Amino acid sequence: MKPLALTAFTATSCLGRGVQAMRAALEGERTGLAPCAFETVTLDTHVGEVRGVDDERLPAELQAFECRNNRLALSGLRQDGFDEAVRAAARRLGPERIGVWLGTSTSGILETELAYRRLDPASGALPADFRYHGAHNTFSVAAFVQRALGLGGPAAVISSACSSSAKVFASARRAIEAGLVDAAVVGGVDSLCLTTLYGFHSLQLVARASCRPFDVGRDGLSIGEAAAFALLERPGSGLGADAVLLLGTGESSDAWHMSSPHPEGRGASAAMTQALAAARLTPGEVDYINFHGTGTPSNDAAEARAVAAVLGTEVPGSSTKGATGHTLGAAGGLEAVVCALALRHGLMPGGVNTRVIDPELRVNYLLENRPARLRHVMSNSFGFGGSNCSLIFGRAG
Secondary structure, eight states, X not given: OOOEEEEEEEXXXXXXXXXXXXXXXXXXXOOOOXXXXXXXXXXXXXXXXXTTGGGXXXXXXXXXXXXXXXXXXXXXXXGGGHHHHHHHHHHHHOGGGEEEEEEOSXXXXXXHHHHHTTOOTTTOOOOTTOOIIIIISTTHHXXXXXXXXXXXXXXXXXXXXXXXXXXXXXXXXXXXXXXXXXXEEEEEEEOOOHHHHHHHHHTTOBOSSSOOTTBTTOOOBOEEOEEEEEEEEOOOTTOOTTOEEEEEEEEEEOOOOSSSOOTTOHHHHHHHHHHHHHHXXXXXXXXXXXXXXXXXXXXXXXXXHHHHHHHOSOSEEEOXXXXXXXXXXXXXXXXXXXXXXXXXXXXXXXXXXXXXXXXXXXXXXXXXXXXXOOSEEEEEEEEGGGEEEEEEEEEOO
């Protein structure tokens, strides 16, 4: 594939709003996870909540999209000058030549949960002010972002669990290569809700304390929320040496089980192999891996086997979910920004919270930050149902 430039990118998570807050937290090896105090949830677990989301107010012209997920999206768009960068691109290329591809898992389902508390006692009808189209509807976040940025190109939402906002990079890349658009806003938004928290708890996948990916005593994941965006364009002549490029994408669907990965990481291996081929790289040219690394016993074991099979056991890597939590449909986009920061600032982040690496996992897992001049990094996102995506990013110079 031909490389594409990330001409702008931003991330908002429990580590803070914008890339400077994220970078500071990663460099300080800090976690944003805290005991759950979200809404009415009574679970004994830690979550990655973005503070102040409920204080955000949508502009009057966007009130039809009112929900926590879109408030989080708006907050994310306003960081790092991202919205202005997109508007500048729209003036240059035309708003209809910029597409929107976003990932989410639950969209604005919290609004539905709140609405069910107000069912009509006689008829059982949902309250009249409930907005399915602008909230619960999965496409809501793409329609909202498109409207908020004044764009007129094609728009789509991918909801494939944890791989959602990694797969949008591949979809947007194909659209640009086909000439459907000249640029694309990609990323993901997922916000906390009761369905997610109680749902993962019912699957016995939620850790009590902060998650510990690849740790010998890992006992589950920590749910987080995030909004992460990037602007993908064809590289221009004025691209600086520190510019970040999307070099390769790989996707697979092993369909092994509804909630468990293939035990040998068969689909994960296929996605990584495809990404390497698309980027025209050998395994030895990958300098750092951002593992999917959820902290569940089966997920980490399967990914370790897949990485060892494709890349070997020497490539340094870590999971940043110990810092941000697992942001589900936003995880791929959030961790793409982590990779962009790693390339730009020469930092391989250590796995926060992980203390003793499981000796059965034959990977080079970083417990502490390591400075290095990185050329190529890989980001893995492996979701429920065997939906897998690997992305490879690199420096322009």
